[in-house]
Amino acid sequence: MSRWRDFDIKGGQLKILYFASLREALGCGGEDVALPAGVADIAGLMAFLAARDEKWQVLRTRRNLRYAVNQEMARLDTPVAADDEVAFFPPVTGG
Amino acid sequence: MVVRVQEADFEVGTELAALRRDDPQIGALTAFVGLVREMNEGAGVSEMTLEHYPGMTERALQEIVGEACRRWAVLDALVIHRVGRLLPTEQIVLVAVVGVHRGETFAACQFIIDTLKTRAPFWKREVTPAGGRWVDARAADDQAAERWQE
Numbered sequence: 604m605s606r607w608r609d610f611d612i613k614g615g616q617l618k619i620l621y622f623a624s625l626r627e628a629l630g631c632g633g634e635d636v637a638l639p640a641g642v643a644d645i646a647g648l649m650a651f652l653a654a655r656d657e658k659w660q661v662l663r664t665r666r667n668l669r670y671a672v673n674q675e676m677a678r679l680d681t682p683v684a685a686d687d688e689v690a691f692f693p694p695v696t697g698g
Numbered sequence: 699m700v701v702r703v704q705e706a707d708f709e710v711g712t713e714l715a716a717l718r719r720d721d722p723q724i725g726a727l728t729a730f731v732g733l734v735r736e737m738n739e740g741a742g743v744s745e746m747t748l749e750h751y752p753g754m755t756e757r758a759l760q761e762i763v764g765e766a767c768r769r770w771a772v773l774d775a776l777v778i779h780r781v782g783r784l785l786p787t788e789q790i791v792l793v794a795v796v797g798v799h800r801g802e803t804f805a806a807c808q809f810i811i812d813t814l815k816t817r818a819p820f821w822k823r824e825v826t827p828a829g830g831r832w833v834d835a836r837a838a839d840d841q842a843a844e845r846w847q848e
Binding site (some may be wrong): 609620622623624627667671674675676686693694695696697698 | 732
C-alpha cells in the first residue's frame with residue numbers, strides 16, 4: 604500500500620497493455636509508464652508513445668485500432684489519469 | 699447469469715441441465731455453439747489460438763448478458779468461451795438462454811453472440827499452410843451487431 608502512495612505523490616503510473624497482432628508488432632505485452640505531463644486522454648497518450656519510440660508509430664498508422672481505459676471500451680477523447688489501466692488492441696475476433 | 703472464460707472444453711448437456719435446474723417456469727431454451735472450422739478465408743486451418751484480455755473479457759461478457767436480460771423477458775443466460783489452443787471441430791463458445799417463450803430466448807441468444815463478436819476482447823490466431831495469421835474482423839460481424847442497436 605505504501606509503495607502505491609509513493610507513486611501517487613510522484614504523479615502516478617499508467618499500466619499499459621497491448622494485445623494480439625499489436626503485441627506481436629511491438630514485441631511487448633505491456634509496460635508501466637509514469638503519467639507524462641500534459642497527457643490527459645487516449646489521443647495524448649498515443650502521441651506520447653509514438654514520439655517516444657519509432658516502433659510505437661504503429662499506434663498512429665494501424666487502422667481500426669481499439670482502446671480501453673480501466674477495462675471499458677474508450678474513445679480518443681476518453682480521459683486518462685494516474686493509476687489507470689489502458690489497453691490498445693486490434694478489432695476483436697472472438698465467438 | 700453465468701459467464702466463464704476457460705481453456706477446458708465444456709459438455710453442452712451438463713451445462714444446459716445446470717442452466718435449467720428443472721425450473722418449471724421455463725418453456726424455451728435456445729443454445730448456440732460456435733466451432734472451429736477447417737477452412738477460413740480460402741485457406742485450410744490446422745489449429746487456432748484464442749487470446750483474450752483477462753478481466754475485461756469477463757466484464758464485457760457480463761455487460762452483454764446483462765443487457766440481453768434487460769431487453770428481453772428471459773429467465774437466465776449462460777456464456778462459456780474458451781481460450782488457448784483449439785483444433786478444427788472443437789467447441790469455442792456456448793451461449794444459452796432460458797425463458798418462458800421461444801421468441802425472447804431466440805432473440806436474446808442471437809443478440810449475445812452477435813454482440814460478443816464485436817465487443818468482447820478475444821482475438822483468434824490461426825495456423826494455415828502459409829503459416830500463422832491473425833484473423834481479421836469481418837464487416838458482416840459488425841453489421842450483425844449493428845442491427846441490434848436501439
